[in-house]
Amino acid sequence: MGYRASHSFARISPRKAGLIMDMIRGLPLEEALRALDFSPRRAAKMVAKVLRSAMANADEQEADLEALYVADAQADQGPALRRVSPRARGAADILRRPTCHLSVELEETKG
Helix, strand or coil, X not given: CCEEEEEXXXXXXXXXXXXXXXXXXXXXXXXXXXXXXXXXXXXXXXHHHHHHHHHHHHHHCCCCHHHEEEEEEEEEECXXXXXXXXXXXXXXXEEEECCEEEEEEEXXXXX
């Protein structure tokens, strides 16, 4: 049984957030939080917030916080916000502002 948390419609591209998710997947909880705190990437703060929320969910269900590790971390693509930018001679460009859905699942180590 896992403990989950998610952040839907995060205003960052899934590719950028996926790099951070790959970095923490499989790590023990304390080590993952430490890695996120020292990461210079903007996505690290968003992922850390989701990870702390999953940790609070586990604490609420009285899990052993010392035995938790990041079992799954995903950054799935969300809908792109479309904005219009004026261009030369009356034309317009559509700017895509990507969003993603961040989800983290924690599990307890067996043993």
